[in-house]
Amino acid sequence: MPGPGAAQLLEVWGNGLGQDPVRRALVLLSAAVPDTEPDVLADWPLGRRDSELLAFRASLFGPGLEAIAQCPGCGMEVELAFTVGELAGTPQDRHAAPLTVHLDGYEATLRPVTSRDLLAMDPGNTEAALTARCITTVTEAGAPVEPGTLPPDVLATLGEELGRADPAAATELNVQCPGCGHGWLAPFHIASYLWNELHHWARRLLIDVHTLARAYGWSEQDILALPPLRRQAYLELVGS
Numbered sequence: 001m002p003g004p005g006a007a008q009l010l011e012v013w014g015n016g017l018g019q020d021p022v023r024r025a026l027v028l029l030s031a032a033v034p035d036t037e038p039d040v041l042a043d044w045p046l047g048r049r050d051s052e053l054l055a056f057r058a059s060l061f062g063p064g065l066e067a068i069a070q071c072p073g074c075g076m077e078v079e080l081a082f083t084v085g086e087l088a089g090t091p092q093d094r095h096a097a098p099l100t101v102h103l104d105g106y107e108a109t110l111r112p113v114t115s116r117d118l119l120a121m122d123p124g125n126t127e128a129a130l131t132a133r134c135i136t137t138v139t140e141a142g143a144p145v146e147p148g149t150l151p152p153d154v155l156a157t158l159g160e161e162l163g164r165a166d167p168a169a170a171t172e173l174n175v176q177c178p179g180c181g182h183g184w185l186a187p188f189h190i191a192s193y194l195w196n197e198l199h200h201w202a203r204r205l206l207i208d209v210h211t212l213a214r215a216y217g218w219s220e221q222d223i224l225a226l227p228p229l230r231r232q233a234y235l236e237l238v239g240s
């Protein structure tokens, strides 16, 4: 496995356990981009975060992804198979840029949403609060306006526009139901996908460590330091 070894990856998993999804994604991102300070990563647009996590996932577990989506037409569970390359989008997509929107006499400049923005939200906060936070300037007939005081419908439209500022943050899969033929766009979240995958990997690894430690009396550190294929070979010997 290139990149982090088993012991390091297990530590990443331990750091993400018990965290909320936004912090967990940052834990994964720190592992993917170890030479960048976590505080800096928190200010990355979500699309940049997700692009990096996609590449990290490919380096850890390969480019092939599988998921299940429920057809909104007939309720059938559709199995999806796709690759990191199909989701990666264009290079321009990965460079989120501020966006200027003219709407109902207002001129607003929006910047892409970051992890820090999501962390700043309280559970009671609405989508509008997040949008207001990402408005860098807004004027009406040239006079500055406080973003939080914008009419709800203006904030709602600006919130929709926010997605355009960072297309790589909203990955969608084009799905067609083999049962009824219905087509739709299913959202795909690499951060939660990769976390689930890492979680299952870690659980399996701990069982292997347990098995080998009990059979040979080796320490966790020794077992994790074994190349994966040799670890597997010992497991087969223990099982036989």
Ligand SMILES: [Zn+2]
Residues within 6 Å of the ligand: 071, 072, 073, 074, 075, 076, 177, 178, 179, 180, 181, 182
């Ligand atoms: Zn269907």
